[in-house]
Amino acid sequence: MDFSSEWKSLFPVSAVLAAPLLLSGPSSKPILGPLVFNPQPQSLNHIYSSPSLLPDSLSHPPHLSLPRFLETSSVPPSTSSSVASLLGPHSHQDDDASHLLHNRLSFLQRPDSNSVIVFFPTGANSEQVGFLVLSVKDSGSGLNVRVENNGNLFTEKTGVEYRILRILVNPVVDSGLGFANLAGNSNSSVTVGYLIASTLYSVHWFAVKVKGGGLNSERPSLVCLGGKVFKSCSVVCACWSPHLPEESVVLLENGALFLFDLESNGSPSVRSRGTRLRVSWEDDSSTSGNRKWLGCEFSWHPRILIVARSDAVFLLDLRFDECVVSCLVKVEMMSRYASTENERFLTFTTVGSDGFHFVLASDTLLLLCDVRKPTMPVLQWAHGLDKPCYVDVFRLSELRSKSRNDTYRWASESGFCIILGSFWNCNFRLFCYGPSLPAPRGTLGFEVSELLKTIYAWELPSDLLLLGHCCQCGSCLMREEILKDDLPEWIDWQQKKEIVLGFGILCRGLSGLLPELDEFGGFTLIRLLSSGKLESQRYCASWDSIKKYKEFHRGLLHFEDNFLCIQDDEEYRFTRRFKYVKLDNLSAYLNGNLTKVLGSKMKKPCKGPQEKESFSPECHEILCGKLKACGFGRLRSSPAVAVVFNDISLPASIHEVALRRLWAGLPMELLQLAFSNYSEFLEVLVDQKKVALEFLVVPDLPQLPPFFQRRPSCRSNKWSQKVQRDDALVGPVLPLPVLLTLHEYRNGYSDLEGAGEFSLERELSLRFDEVKQVASERAVSDSGCELHDECAVSLADDREEMWGSSETPKPFYLYSPGAFKCSTMDHRKGNDFCDKKFDILISKLPEKKHAPHGKVETAGPEMFDELCSTELRYDACLKSFGANELKAYNILKRQWSKWQDGFSLYREFRSQFKFQK
Template sequence: MNIIPEEWKSLFPISSVFKPPLFLSNPSLKPILGPLIFNPKPNSATVLFSSSCLLPHLPPLPHLSLPRFLLTSSPDSAPLPSTSHSIASLLGPHNHKHDVVSSLLHNRLEVLQCPQINTIVVFFPTGQNSDQVGFLQLVLKDSTFGVKADESGEVLGLRGPSNYRISRISVNPVPGFSSSRGNDSSVTVGYLLASTLYSVQWFTVKVGDTSLNLGNKVSLSYLGSKVFKTCCVVHASWSPHLQEESVVLLENGALFLFDLESRPKTHNFKFKGTRLKVVWDNGDVSSTSRNYRWLSCEFSWHPRVLIVARSDAVFLVDLRSRECSVTCLMKIEMLHMYVPVEKEQFLVLSRTASDDFHFVLASDTLLLLCDVRKPLMPVLQWAHGLDKPSDLDVFRLSELRSHSREDMYKWASDSGFCIVMGSFWNCQFNTFCYGPSLPTPIGSVASKVAELRKSFYAWELPSDVLLPGHECRCGNCILREEFVKDALPEWVDWQQKKEIVLGFGIVNKELSSLLSEPDEFGGFTLIRLMSSGKLELQRYCASWDPVKKVEESHRESSHFKDYFLDSLADEEYKFPRRFKYLKLDYLCSYLNDKLDEVLDTKMKIPSKIVQGTELFSPEYHELLCKKLRACGFGQFRSSPAVTSVLNDISLPTSIHEVVLKRLWSELPMELLQLAFSNYPEILEVLVDEKRSALEFSAVPDQSQLPPFILRKPSCRSSKWSQKVKPGDALVGPVLPLPILLTLHELRNGCLNSQDEQSGKFSVEAEISRGCNEIMQVASEMTVSKPDPGIVDEQAGSLANAGEETWRCTQKPKPFFSYHPVAGTGSPMDHIRGKSVFKDDRFDTVISKVSEKKPAPSGSEDNVGLELFDDLCPVELKFDASDMKFKQKELSAYNVLKKQFVEWQNSFDLYKESCSHIESNS
């Protein structure tokens, strides 16, 4: 491998190829590199602060998404299983999880360290919409941190003018500030910016105000903000060169530079900023496919040199001259040797702690260390093996191996670096250590060559770091965790039930050395923010081998807590509580089969209407009766025969609908006047102390009985005016049929309609008796179409066919019945007794057989609607005036009919139905 040129060695990713050339791993190297694995120190976790203000305020998840509801509905509750599955496939996956995950992608904890005054300030989003910058002051005293909060013991917070949810917080410390100050002065120790979806807010962090006798108390002051009304904010970062400068990247690629020194001195707190004139669409910079998104922007080695990352490329933007220069540093196509670039994207970018020339870049598969001085050539690569990493940071190894008893590995600690990368949502973080080649004797040729090339090598393989610090990764605990995942409902993601880390920060080595005793190989102190609302302190130490078993966590029965990540049950409801109560006594009595008792009680209550008041005028009474007769009511003086009701059927109708038609036809005109009316005669109801008119659908003009099929919706206005008058269309039913049937029986004394079991009138019993009678007669008058693949017992007809047969056996039967395929399930479901509907009165449909008439020839003129009679075995009725077709229309009809016949011949179920009907006609 030594024959490979130095610039080509970086093209072989560590953990992806056998013996990569830029990889140092050997037992003989341990005395030089030292331990590079970091494990949580047992019994070192300390809870600094706990409050509901630290909880992530996320929108609540639904108990079951619509696609999952359609797919998991039981057969008894899903009337159309095939349709529900097709709808679920069209809806696709529920994307609410993506909304929750996107809110937890970035580090929610930002640390500002002030070792001069032994103070650390931690910042995080807080508030009911995470729209405030919350902070706590940690003061080091007696080898522990004391927490300073407000007077009520809660977190300190400050909100900007906008109420947008804060997505990211970034601080910029002021280096080398002096702790000495005057009597009436405060010292600026850092600057803070909070970016939301459409805005960026700037703050200043100050310490002390002796005039108020507050000592070293930290305060946060609002400086101003910038709202981008037309485009979303992608990223905002501080300049490491000029502490008061920051750059903002929008989702359309626009860059804005802000300088706090040049902010307006007025009190409107609105920043303008300077839009940088960057042209992306030129030459190699433009992307062939516009399927990309902007990621982040960082300052490079000069205050006017930026690194801008996109999901398909990384650019170096040089603004030092009048004409902006854009250079492509990395392309996603360069990774084609080891990853499929069609699905690969860059995910996150960060500058390194070594110098301003290097930066680290992570894609779906690879982690790259790059140098701005070497475009299109990575310095070092790893195959990281993480799922969608979202957080990336680089530390000096000396920061992570500080405060050791023996300084055996000083060269490696001072020369090496450690990349910490992972995902907060997936609870996975890995460390990637790298540094220069092994030290060589000073003055030798090898040392001079190493100074010229300055190649970086990967030190050992990547290792995982237990960021929560109290998870046991032994085999038993991992297996128990997998079992618990399987036990959770499918709509619950296991991260919602698990305590995860939302953010972390590593304590400065100067302060960390004051918190604990020295470790054998050194270590670091971590401050982490937990999803349970805790701020914790944890000590990590460098080790040779990873620790998989944590004793205190191993003893627990489960890793999952009894709470949801987005559960905010104890949150105070900020909106006024207004409840509306609906009186459902009639519905409740109907469901409990006590409708007659409630109506009898209501009828005994005296009416508030003055005696002698006429509700309807005689003219209106006569008009209403005329309209009701035109719609099919009142054609039977007594209870109509079953055959008469069946002859009134024009469209496919279920047994239950036939019974309802018969019951409607039995009602006297006096009760029908209560069920149907027009808007001028309908009394308004009291809703929220205001009179409001109810809305009903209009009754069709065709002669038919309820339930009406395909009738037009109501055309009334919510508020009548002088210009818009209420119409006189017949609407209803205003009262449901069970109410009218009960009133009718109460009026007749309930002599002929008694429930045999309870001795009272029952609407359901009345409907059931009517269904039995209809099925008995219809079984003799209809041709039943058997379902293919169903045994004779399960294909049962409408009733027992052995009682009485249709006497006119020589005549063709005028009706046919069938079971809709969508409502009955598969044939095997019928055999196993798993039909969706268990009641024949709902899943059996009756229809009249169309009378065979000679079809008019195409040469005839003035042919009417009878032209369509031979297209369907069902009798067709048109809601249209009589019309005639001439030769031109007949020619078009013949063309359409030919296509329709071809479809009929290709539809097997339709052909089978037609042949079965014709054979019995």
């Protein structure tokens, strides 16, 4: 059996029960030490906050794609949901997450100085390079921030308006002369590093310089060294050479590579041309399909590059006249533990220690590879993250710095840590690895370890909580998931919750000046939050992850708004006008406490113009007459339910008839509050102008609400000579729930806040049961309509006549349209959206019409009653028809009869209720 390291590397850590290349357990802990890093809540410090720290690209909330909109805009099954299935897959997360693919913070340590320069994109379109200086306070109690004297950030323009997607820095190693001479010469400046700002179609190079009398006191500056705009193709990435600080390589979307040397540019701000590297890829369709270029990095030689694509990684040897391309990794090699059909590489980086190793992450696996061992990973993990887009490698000594215990010094100096995660999902994990456990010198194990140099995973991966002020216990995580599910479909929780947009780890020298002392060591993290805040927090090495933080467990978990929305630097060009509408009554009704809110309002004295004006007797009489003409205030001696049933002309649902029953039972005093005319309306002040309110006109035909035959308002926002004041009856101006509550208050419930007997839902349920009882007695129903239930009430004491006797013909019919009926299949699928209040309709049976004898020269609109199965009401302005109209009517009647004979469902409907043809 093959026990080589190549064979062992085929079993990914966390994907198999006992990975061969995993060092874990009681025997390894005394040597490796703690490898879990937990944030210390008491070490959280606010450094700086500004809207300029936020990206402009995230200020717009995500939108629904067309398929997703069609699927969520209606209750399935529906036509729109079926159309959505024909438009293919819909996913908008990739578009939204594209703004958070890269770390927004880049750190440059200033040599011979206890400070670090932090770079980030800023500006109205993130087209400028912003930066500030962090240094340790003289007392060592914390970090000091250096910005402009007016409090603004240091900025430098790139010369174009493209949005900066990534910033990379490259420090300059001092020879020992430059920085020493700078301290004594206040007019000289020295370059401490170089910077690349890459956009979608351009790359810009800068030199980072400091000037004058000590590096700790002067403001750093950026000097533009050149820029390059690629008009034909977009930029994938740019990288610095670790061997020659002035050289960099740019990778384009079509696979083209350009080498730039800053020393050959001459004077600053000269347009850089670069040298295109002659690379012949394995096929001409390298960019076709779903293949995407990820990035490029320098390897162990200044002319050897590592270029990654979504399906493969290549090694480019440019030391000779012709470029030699060899494949290092293919996505097919992961077929044992991943489905290669959908598997792709997402991100990669090189390990800066020797230039041979690089880290590659796919959808499911994390690979540590060596350019000296093509097509064979050195180590693998199953990372368990959702679409990671960020990866970086640190020495374990950087994360366990300033330790008070030297027991694990060998592991800190030998180990490495990979940080992999996604800013969009706020999930990051830590993967530790290093050589095998040290064996005593002179033994066989020591000789084997020196010969093979096998790399092992140290313990299982652990979570790294970049947002270090959240409790990770089960209760808090469950509450957070529930809040995410409660958000609307078109809103992502990333737009509501505070997330990390970028972070950086202070070097050991700078972090060692801070007062935090840990037994096993730790590091200081600087993070940029989506709320525009810059924070620092100390992380300490621990044996186990802390799931519950008492400092934050009791805090209320909620999603706030506008974390990713920022204010532009430019002034808003249009006038800002805000109009507020008071919807306290609507809110009280939706929350079920309308009686309480209205009761508290009626206890307060009324203040305002309503207190001085009152209705005149003449207006009162006119209003009463109009209300009676519209169906209100009929003979109050007859039951209100009888008035409602006599008002039914068009088909109406049982719920609608119940609402009419409530309207008919209101007294005239309350109806005068619900309906009015324009002369009684008080004008309201809007934009310092008085504007009258508008409502729909109540129709003249006698009917009860809701009104189907209505005409719009006959006025505009202001009366004029062309539009005279009208006395038309409009409304209702008060909704029915408010009127019912006032009616109960008038009937004796003087304290609505404490009256537990009255409930709007119960009142509506009683009227609904009353209407059902009367409908079951006065209507003929089909087999699908069942109105009898246990909640039905008896109305024998409320009526003088007995309805529903076998001898009395029933004037109404009940039926349930086929579109309202819920099938058994719908219930199985969980689509139970049926409601008996709305799916049963009631209507009057048409009266038998007698055709006139002889030839008819003229006729009125009542002749259409013969064609319609419902009672029609006509406006008084309709005139009689002549001979031409009668001729057209006869043609229409013949066509209607032909349709009736050919439509079997309609024939069954008419025969069931004995309609006359």
